[in-house]
Amino acid sequence: MEIAWIGTGIMGAPMARRLLAAGHRLRVYNRTAARAQALAGAGAVVASSAAEAARGAEFVFIMVPDTADVEAVAAGIRPVLSPGQLVVDMSTVAPAAERRIAEELKPLGVEYLDAPVSGGDKGAVEGTLTIMVGASLPGFARVEPLLACLGRRITHMGPVGAGQTTKLANQIAVALTLQAAAEALLLAKSGGLDPARVLDAIGAGAAASWQLSNLGPKIIDRDYRPGFFIKLMRKDLRLVGEAAAQGGVALPGHALMTMMFNAARSLGHDDDGTQAVAAALQKLAQA
Amino acid sequence: MEIAWIGTGIMGAPMARRLLAAGHRLRVYNRTAARAQALAGAGAVVASSAAEAARGAEFVFIMVPDTADVEAVAAGIRPVLSPGQLVVDMSTVAPAAERRIAEELKPLGVEYLDAPVSGGDKGAVEGTLTIMVGASLPGFARVEPLLACLGRRITHMGPVGAGQTTKLANQIAVALTLQAAAEALLLAKSGGLDPARVLDAIGAGAAASWQLSNLGPKIIDRDYRPGFFIKLMRKDLRLVGEAAAQGGVALPGHALMTMMFNAARSLGHDDDGTQAVAAALQKLAQA
Numbered sequence A, B: 001m002e003i004a005w006i007g008t009g010i011m012g013a014p015m016a017r018r019l020l021a022a023g024h025r026l027r028v029y030n031r032t033a034a035r036a037q038a039l040a041g042a043g044a045v046v047a048s049s050a051a052e053a054a055r056g057a058e059f060v061f062i063m064v065p066d067t068a069d070v071e072a073v074a075a076g077i078r079p080v081l082s083p084g085q086l087v088v089d090m091s092t093v094a095p096a097a098e099r100r101i102a103e104e105l106k107p108l109g110v111e112y113l114d115a116p117v118s119g120g121d122k123g124a125v126e127g128t129l130t131i132m133v134g135a136s137l138p139g140f141a142r143v144e145p146l147l148a149c150l151g152r153r154i155t156h157m158g159p160v161g162a163g164q165t166t167k168l169a170n171q172i173a174v175a176l177t178l179q180a181a182a183e184a185l186l187l188a189k190s191g192g193l194d195p196a197r198v199l200d201a202i203g204a205g206a207a208a209s210w211q212l213s214n215l216g217p218k219i220i221d222r223d224y225r226p227g228f229f230i231k232l233m234r235k236d237l238r239l240v241g242e243a244a245a246q247g248g249v250a251l252p253g254h255a256l257m258t259m260m261f262n263a264a265r266s267l268g269h270d271d272d273g274t275q276a277v278a279a280a281l282q283k284l285a286q287a
Helices: A012-021 A033-037 A049-052 A069-080 A095-108 A120-126 A137-147 A162-192 A193-203 A210-221 A230-247 A252-267 A274-285 B012-021 B031-039 B050-054 B067-080 B096-106 B118-127 B137-147 B160-192 B195-202 B211-221 B230-247 B252-266 B274-285
Strands: A002-008 A027-031 A059-062 A086-089 A111-114 A129-134 A151-156 B002-006 B025-029 B061-062 B085-091 B111-114 B129-134 B151-156
Touching: A002 A012, A012 A027, A012 A069, A012 A120, A027 A049, A049 A069, A049 B274, A059 A069, A059 A111, A069 A086, A069 A095, A086 A095, A086 A137, A086 B050, A095 A111, A095 A162, A095 A230, A111 A129, A111 A137, A111 A162, A120 A129, A129 A137, A129 A162, A129 B195, A137 A151, A137 B195, A151 A162, A151 B195, A162 A193, A162 A210, A162 A252, A162 A274, A162 B160, A162 B195, A162 B230, A162 B252, A193 A210, A193 B129, A193 B151, A193 B160, A193 B211, A210 A274, A230 A252, A230 B160, A230 B211, A252 A274, A252 B160, A252 B252, A274 B252, B002 B012, B002 B050, B012 B025, B012 B118, B025 B050, B050 B067, B067 B085, B085 B096, B085 B137, B096 B111, B096 B160, B096 B230, B111 B137, B111 B160, B118 B129, B118 B230, B129 B160, B137 B151, B151 B160, B160 B195, B160 B211, B160 B230, B160 B252, B160 B274, B195 B211, B211 B274, B230 B274, B252 B274
Parallel strands: A002 A027, A002 A059, A059 A086, A086 A111, A129 A151, B002 B025, B002 B061, B061 B085, B085 B111, B129 B151
Antiparallel strands: B111 B129
């Protein structure tokens, strides 16, 4: 079985490595060629274009930054696709774009499905990603054994696009829960408390969250090294806004978090971790 | 050892019962006398005023709804207090009020400390409350064995008032994390997903929270039976706003949640559980 893997960045590279380690044959392509070349040592064949990687592969995986990148890859591989191939987009992009691409590829006898992930580069390296899949049931059944090399919680959410909508629901929850942690710690600090002790006191009750437990200590230490970039969260919040508008809802917390993360960018935090939104809050909130 | 317990409502009654069950002698008082009377069967002596309950008691516990109620109790017991008594306010009220009352009682040789709780009536019944204490170190050491009958995580946060500030940090985290769950589920629903499946897919990763896991299913089922009342959260958010202003910070998420919970009240949800804020969101968000 031949597998094409397109996009070997901070997420794509370790994911491709896991498939290689599981004994699969991979042809890899990356826009910045050096990043793909690094996988040759692990047994990957390096292709000179997305089309060259995709030609004849049973599965074509895509892991690139944004909607336009996925659309470019889809346009690039389209001429070489043939019936029975399965294209699996694991990027985080607009649900509507996924549905459109799937429609375009359907006449070729190719199923296109979306399978965005959560869990960061750590989850990619360790194969513990959460994977949210939008696909036909047969498509899901076909790809699931490969996804099992990459993640632990793999859920079929509905037809193509449903994976992305789930991911966006995840991201708005992540962003607002992070704000909850940031406001709680800032209030505590402004009231003269030791924030670390506050974390300890409230971290296991009704206020408990992954964000508070994992990013709270970093907020306190002003440690803004990235787990997940501010700039990527800004992109995801843009997609949340588009999806909300298409779904006919206006989300006030989303509007707030768009402002907070834009403020974090304005303050120079775009390449910092999302917890740097607490630094922006402190700057904006000071009376 | 004599203990006075003032305020035997939905929280105070089960807490008083736990002290009785641990073998302590209690004199109880409640504004609505029938509620105090219900504790007579468990061995409590029912007093006809807060002062009668407090006279000569080594510990005086207070568990009432709001700042004005605590101030009324403090004024009522003040004439009968004598040196060495310890007054423990477990209500959720303004930190500044606690510091003021403590100052007023200090000349009497009485230590007043704040020990608000988190964990709801379930935590009160089961003795699993989180208790955040503002007190002198000797005062904390004196009351801790009794608090151990009532809660599991008992933290000394600093001087009097520090317990309340911690509780308010907890409440703003709770409110915003609940909003995170509500917006994620509304986005998912507006995108045509099965919200229960979304909960399952995202509930264990970076979006994970107590609010999402515990109130998410209730939001989906439109089950608004109260664990914690909208009207009490509105009170707590008012206290958060006061504390933030005193600390010199403006919290945008707090402003949003004040609006959301006020909207929930306007829509008739004041006596529902906090998860009813999701119903208000859905009403407000609909394009």
